[in-house]
Amino acid sequence: MTETEYDGPEDDRSGNDRSGSRFGAALDRLRRDRGIWRRGIVLALCAVALTLLMVFHSDIPNRIGNLGSLTETFLPWLGLFVPLLLVLALVRRSATALIALLLPAVVWLNLFGGLVADKSAAGGDLTVATHNVNADNPDPAGTARQLAASGADVLALEELKGDVVPAYEEGLAEEYPYHSVQGTVGLWSKLPLRAAQPVDIRMGWTRAMRANVVTPKGEVAVYVAHLPSVRVKLNAGFTANQRDISANALGEAISADRHERVVLLGDLNGTMNDRALNAVTSQLRSTQGAAGDGFGFSWPASFPMARIDQIMVKGVEPMSSWALPETQSDHLPIAARVQL
Template sequence: MAQAHTQETERDGEPPLRRTGSRARNLSDRLRNLWDHWRTDRGIWRRGIVLAACAVLLSLVMIFHAQVPNRVGNLGSLVETFLPWLGLFIPLLLVLALVRRSATALLALVLPVAVWLNLFGGLMFFDKSGAGGDLTVVTHNVNAGNSDPEGTARDVAASGADVVALEELGGDGVAAYEKVLAGTYRYHTVQGTVGVWSKYPLRDSKPVDIKLGWTRALRTTVATPDGDLAVYVAHLPSVRVKIEAGFTASQRDDSAEALGQAIAAERLDRVVLLGDLNGTMNDRALAPVTSQLRSAQGAAGDGFGFSWPASFPMARIDQIMVRGVDPVSAWTLPRTGSDHLPVAASVDF
């Protein structure tokens, strides 16, 4: 009995079982074990060569996107339209590199990360917008099939803009916009399917020929309190992505050339271009226009400012571009009844 008592006492006196450490400590131990495994794995540098090559190729496409040829299906313009979205391949390659346990692929990923940040880091992480401005402008493709033009007009008027440009006007919608906007904007002009509403007097309003056979662009002079401003509004032809033809944009490109010529001939120093250009600032096909003007979003916006499609914006094809005035801020407005988001900017004279 004494011996049994002694054994029982010793068992009772044993130290308690060691408890599992904290989650952070467990994670640290696992990472340390993983690192030890990788460090002793002799194949770590030999695996993932194909993934590393893909990372380098992705980097080269982003760096030399202007050299991607347009001869086959306008591939270059297609790449440039969705250029920021190439960054989505980076986390995919990262996951694959970790699964393959490839140090080579992980090291190669540094290159596309650096390139993407160089191209888009400023837009993504830095808010360049300021406060104030002498004039606020808004442009909106209202969509010819918009079932609520009155509501869209009220939304646009509520922006507080001094000058509003609308594209894709048509049918009974024009009368609806004129009726609703008349209370806020005393002056307006409609040329074909585009129009301008302004709090300040307009003069010399006329259509601009962009080689379509019907009017989808105009030019007017806005007599602001700070001086005259030439305002261009344009709705360039749509582009299509077709399996058999690629990125079909030849008509859009011809119209961009004609619009660029009209802007180049402008005599006023202060110019603002508003509209749906069906292309991004990166698209080389818009160079006849973009080479002459600054993007308000690029100069003073917060983020990419994607405007289309409104349900899930993936590209900024609605543009506000300027010459002779300084962008102060640029932003997108809430969704209306259109498939585009309205975009706005304030400028200093």
């Protein structure tokens, strides 16, 4: 057989594999490339800036268009810049940029790595769900049927228009014999409700309520809340003043509650990272953070980018948390299973 007929590994004439020598030659070229440390300085600075943004997000002022809260709402998405900078660093063949990228990668994993893993567990004896049904929902009856099939023991609805409340009452009546509607929020339950009443969140009309759910293991105080929407105004940027006032009022109500077991269901128009919700988040645990699988984004339903709908608890143990299938609303319904 001649050399031209040989189809085996690419060998030199002595029979040694050339692939190892090519790899060694590539390493040698990198060692001799003095620019590998000088290139990509701008990319390295971008990596450092990204790191500082994630570490010190709570120090970004809200005085200018609530910039701090806006950053915190979409904080997990800053992680997308890490693979982007990685590709650019590889294209530039910059060791400096690659090493600098370790900083934002480690910080992001420290902040959100725990959310990526599945923390759900079997068990639990109470399933709760919440859904902003959208005041302009074109199919309230269909949405009610979907929610009735969710299996939740307790169901909270927000953004209820007065003229469509009967559609939800009719669609949920068979599965949920107990319910109370206060203003634009409502609570439906398979278990008896007691002492249902509105909660003043300083809006001038009712968008929050509280009721005791009577379970076989005792009563649970359940709050339903729909905090005001965050607005983007041309002359003021991202504004959330009324939302912040209402969040503080809700936090005060929960703080004054004497029940040891509390569940908060609702559309808070803010994420767990948003400092404006500290009055609430400092007292309660997120079921998604404690027992969810992934980030559990709930809005917008067509392409969820943030979890502004929340299930939060105190005095009960979260076992699992998940998003329910899309309805005709612009929010996804979410659910959680807790152990009393």
